[in-house]
Amino acid sequence: MQINTHLFGELNITEKDIISFPEGIPGFESDKQYILLPLEEKAPFYYLQSVNTSDLCLLMIDPFVFFSDYQIELSDGAIKQLQLPSNKPPIAVYCILTIPGDFKKATANLMAPIIINAEKKLGLQFIPEKTDYITKHPIFPQEKPVAEEGK
Numbered sequence: 283m284q285i286n287t288h289l290f291g292e293l294n295i296t297e298k299d300i301i302s303f304p305e306g307i308p309g310f311e312s313d314k315q316y317i318l319l320p321l322e323e324k325a326p327f328y329y330l331q332s333v334n335t336s337d338l339c340l341l342m343i344d345p346f347v348f349f350s351d352y353q354i355e356l357s358d359g360a361i362k363q364l365q366l367p368s369n370k371p372p373i374a375v376y377c378i379l380t381i382p383g384d385f386k387k388a389t390a391n392l393m394a395p396i397i398i399n400a401e402k403k404l405g406l407q408f409i410p411e412k413t414d415y416i417t418k419h420p421i422f423p424q425e426k427p428v429a430e431e432g433k
């Protein structure tokens with residue numbers, strides 16, 4: 283099947299490439315089917331492209347590359363929704379990026395990661411009840427302002 287995308291033009295995909303988000307993604311509830319596209323091989327950046335809306339494409343990261351101590355604990359409801367087995371669940375975790383004009387100031391939404399059951403191709407944006415993470419966590423070390431002389 284072919285889909286039209288704003289960033290990639292026409293893409294040939296198969297049904298097995300499609301990840302279903304039964305509840306949609308908050309803010310994009312009507313779009314329920316996406317494909318995952320790596321930015322480049324072995325890079326920690328991915329695109330989550332809507333199958334039905336050509337200009338809906340989210341840039342995401344593998345959070346563990348940037349935040350080695352990142353942890354999430356899925357709720358029973360999320361585990362059930364993703365149809366995850368109790369032993370070795372086949373999940374992939376991504377965080378949506380916000381990119382301002384300067385890419386070096388990109389931030390990741392660590393509070394509400396995208397969780398995908400890689401075997402069943404089911405996804406959701408998991409929003410925990412309690413978390414210490416924020417929605418705009420810088421992914422690159424931020425430069426500290428240099429103090430002006432004489433002050």
